[in-house]
Amino acid sequence: MTHATTPVPYRVLARRRETDDTVTLDLTPAATPMSPFRPGQYAMLYAFGTGEIPLSTSRIDGTVLSHTVRAVGKVSEALCRAEPGDWIGTRGPYGTAWGSPPKGGDVLVVAGGIGLAPLRPLIEEVLAEPESYGTVSVLTGYRDPGGQLFLDDLPRWSTRAHVRATVDAPGPGWRGATGLVTALLDGADFRPGHCAAYLCGPEAMMRATARELRRRGVPADRIRVSLERNMRCATAWCGHCQLGPVLVCRDGPVLDWERVQDLLSLPER
Amino acid sequence: MGTTAPLLDLDEAGLAELVAALRQRDYTVIGPTVRDGAIVLAELASAEDLPHGWGIEAEAGTYRVRRREDRAAFAHSAGPQSWKTFLHPPRARLWQADRAGDGTVTVREDGAPPPRYAFLGVRPCDLRAIAVQDRVLTGGTYPDPVYGPRRARAFIVVAECTEPSAVCFCTSMGTGPGVPGGSSYDLALTETVEPDGAARYTVRAGSPAGEEVLAALPTRPTDGERARAAVAGAAERMGRSMDPTDLRALMAGTMTAERWDQVANRCLTCGNCTMVCPTCFCTTTEEVTDLTGDHAERWRRWDSCFDLDFSHLHGTGPVRSSARSRYRQWLTHKLGTWHDQFGSSGCVGCGRCIAWCPVGIDLTEEVTALRAEAANPGGAP
Numbered sequence: 300m301t302h303a304t305t306p307v308p309y310r311v312l313a314r315r316r317e318t319d320d321t322v323t324l325d326l327t328p329a330a331t332p333m334s335p336f337r338p339g340q341y342a343m344l345y346a347f348g349t350g351e352i353p354l355s356t357s358r359i360d361g362t363v364l365s366h367t368v369r370a371v372g373k374v375s376e377a378l379c380r381a382e383p384g385d386w387i388g389t390r391g392p393y394g395t396a397w398g399s400p401p402k403g404g405d406v407l408v409v410a411g412g413i414g415l416a417p418l419r420p421l422i423e424e425v426l427a428e429p430e431s432y433g434t435v436s437v438l439t440g441y442r443d444p445g446g447q448l449f450l451d452d453l454p455r456w457s458t459r460a461h462v463r464a465t466v467d468a469p470g471p472g473w474r475g476a477t478g479l480v481t482a483l484l485d486g487a488d489f490r491p492g493h494c495a496a497y498l499c500g501p502e503a504m505m506r507a508t509a510r511e512l513r514r515r516g517v518p519a520d521r522i523r524v525s526l527e528r529n530m531r532c533a534t535a536w537c538g539h540c541q542l543g544p545v546l547v548c549r550d551g552p553v554l555d556w557e558r559v560q561d562l563l564s565l566p567e568r
Numbered sequence: 569m570g571t572t573a574p575l576l577d578l579d580e581a582g583l584a585e586l587v588a589a590l591r592q593r594d595y596t597v598i599g600p601t602v603r604d605g606a607i608v609l610a611e612l613a614s615a616e617d618l619p620h621g622w623g624i625e626a627e628a629g630t631y632r633v634r635r636r637e638d639r640a641a642f643a644h645s646a647g648p649q650s651w652k653t654f655l656h657p658p659r660a661r662l663w664q665a666d667r668a669g670d671g672t673v674t675v676r677e678d679g680a681p682p683p684r685y686a687f688l689g690v691r692p693c694d695l696r697a698i699a700v701q702d703r704v705l706t707g708g709t710y711p712d713p714v715y716g717p718r719r720a721r722a723f724i725v726v727a728e729c730t731e732p733s734a735v736c737f738c739t740s741m742g743t744g745p746g747v748p749g750g751s752s753y754d755l756a757l758t759e760t761v762e763p764d765g766a767a768r769y770t771v772r773a774g775s776p777a778g779e780e781v782l783a784a785l786p787t788r789p790t791d792g793e794r795a796r797a798a799v800a801g802a803a804e805r806m807g808r809s810m811d812p813t814d815l816r817a818l819m820a821g822t823m824t825a826e827r828w829d830q831v832a833n834r835c836l837t838c839g840n841c842t843m844v845c846p847t848c849f850c851t852t853t854e855e856v857t858d859l860t861g862d863h864a865e866r867w868r869r870w871d872s873c874f875d876l877d878f879s880h881l882h883g884t885g886p887v888r889s890s891a892r893s894r895y896r897q898w899l900t901h902k903l904g905t906w907h908d909q910f911g912s913s914g915c916v917g918c919g920r921c922i923a924w925c926p927v928g929i930d931l932t933e934e935v936t937a938l939r940a941e942a943a944n945p946g947g948a949p
Contacts, residue, residue: 302677303710304662304866329672347665347673348857348864371882386673388665501884528887529879531853534710535909537871538850539878541901544908549708565823567893 303534306345306388307333311381312363317448321369321413322379323357326387332362333389337396338420339525339553342366343533345388346377353393353530355417355552357449364389367416367448393533395553397421397523400495405433407489407517409480409508411440411500415448417525417552418499426459433494435460436487440480440504443468461487480504481511491516498556499525506563509556522556543568573772573779575795576787578757580639580767584615586725586755587688589784595686595723598654600647605633607647609654612688619644620767626733626919629928638765642689642727642757645736646918650694650846654685655722656701659869660714662853667862682717689727692744693736693918695751697846698724703910704849714868723777726756730798734807735919737932741812743916745802754778758795770795808919810932811939815913818939819904823896827937832892834927839872841921841929842898847914850878873897899931 301307308329315323336342341355344366352374358365370379381387397418400406406425408418418437425435437460441447444466456462463483465476476483480500496512498505505524512522528540528547540547543562545554562568578586590597599612602619612618618641625632626645636643665675690698702719705712729738729745738744747756753774760768770792773779842848852871857864871878874894879887888894906914915931922930 302662302713304713305675305677306663306665308673308675347667348855348861350855351853351866375882384671386667386671388673388675527881529881531851531871534712535708536705536710536712536849536851537853538873539852539871541873541897541905541909543900544905546909567888567890568823 342391414500599688741917
């Protein structure tokens with residue numbers, strides 16, 4: 300019997316550089332594929348001899364899974380160096396999914412930086428059924444224009460969705476907005492009582508966005524956030540990912556704002 | 569079986585036969601023994617290895633073995649270790665991987681059969697601790713591959729508690745000093761001492777495996793009256809207590825209490841409490857490679873929520889950097905959010921964290937202070 304912590308062999312099918320420090324890896328099964336992933340769920344990716352980190356999928360295409368990795372530590376650096384054909388261990392799917400937005404309602408996606416990656420499969424799911432939803436907005440905030448992700452997808456998304464980006468530090472030629480991502484909400488068309496909002500990014504960004512959405516009348520149980528915590532196991536054994544009563548690996552990463560708003564308002568929780 | 573099983577009397581020679589009978593059945597018998605100035609848990613070659621005539625004295629920040637005037641083998645309360653050392657070992661290899669010349673990696677899980685332990689002298693508080701870890705490590709979607717098989721094979725001999733120490737508070741937590749109803753074990757014994765200092769044991773079976781072993785021992789029927797009196801006396805001599813009323817709600821409402829600053833001034837964040845706690849289960853992983861770079865192993869080792877790296881996130885650093893937040897995490901998890909995560913309290917009242925805290929922090933005292941602050945917010949301490 301295969302234990303829950305044993306990596307499953309996959310191969311790098313393709314590798315795309317997204318930004319200076321971020322790549323997207325397309326992984327294909329080297330043997331038996333893992334069970335199907337739903338948008339928002341994550342895998343534990345293992346770089347041989349280096350270690351393992353949790354990563355949500357940024358695209359789900361049959362058994363081919365994409366992960367968008369920013370090089371911030373030794374494991375993510377090793378994964379970013381992986382070349383097509385290289386062996387990658389993985390295991391999953393773990394955790395909760397975004398869930399499908401209510402049919403007929405408006406859809407609001409708000410991302411900070413690489414937080415757009417776990418939201419991309421949700422955006423694709425929504426855009427695959429354009430007649431099922433009302434307005435669709437994709438609002439992204441970046442530190443600077445060079446950090447923008449999935450630029451190839453934006454023209455296609457823009458045919459159906461309201462897609463806008465803002466940056467903290469505009470460079471030469473930047474013609475988009477500057478400042479916090481919450482400022483983009485003014486330009487987005489959504490009905491607060493008939494929308495579902497999906498947030499992923501730094502906690503301060505998600506807190507500010509969720510509070511602004513609440514102020515505009517979006518119910519707390521219609522706001523979903525994806526949280527990040529230190530994770531060693533993904534199987535609820537290691538204790539690292541606790542956020543009060545929540546085990547983020549098991550009860551998250553995607554959670555209702557209603558459940559986590561108090562937990563995230565307390566420093567060092 | 570269990571509380572309705574017949575009570576049988578066993579003398580010291582009979583106890584020696586119990587150890588021999590378990591060894592004959594291919595169990596590695598683990599029990600208390602005196603080593604390095606403490607009563608530790610280690611493999612017993614025979615009943616002679618038990619701490620006959622040894623007791624302990626414990627207080628906040630203090631633990632000493634002391635000689636007794638009788639030959640009691642179980643007249644001591646919790647030592648520095650608990651059974652998690654054997655069921656949830658401090659270090660365990662989860663798998664190994666080898667990379668071939670073409671880059672293909674083969675991952676192998678350990679094929680060795682898990683150890684087959686018989687635990688002799690499990691205190692009721694520690695029996696509850698095992699039940700708590702059962703829920704954490706085998707009660708969810710993913711059964712732990714190290715703990716699960718070891719636990720499934722373990723033979724458990726409970727020793728009801730007759731000599732609590734000054735740091736014990738199992739009575740108030742409902743976990744001892746006798747075996748609570750509904751507990752799962754193979755044999756339960758209660759030690760009493762004869763006027764000449766010899767030890768006797770009142771034994772009952774709690775499982776078919778326990779019945780089978782017990783049938784092989786030289787027992788006589790007993791009414792168990794002396795055993796019951798010894799356990800009742802222990803409940804009277806419990807050194808500490810913790811008011812269990814609404815602990816979960818108390819912890820949830822105490823996140824901004826000033827008391828956390830007060831305890832943080834004393835706490836060294838050394839993690840001793842988490843190492844000695846029989847329910848603390850947290851682990852981290854280590855990657856090990858050899859000099860060729862083509863052989864890698866995944867090891868798991870105990871970790872502590874007091875360690876700064878425990879909550880580390882790349883890019884932002886530790887979620888919990890202050891001592892205040894780390895002690896608060898430990899205590900509110902143990903007594904509060906453990907209920908949300910695993911359906912029970914994480915504290916069994918064994919008192920180890922009090923005795924082995926180098927600065928003598930006493931969680932029963934902290935709970936009392938937090939309760940007082942909650943009842944009188946902003947009042948003088």
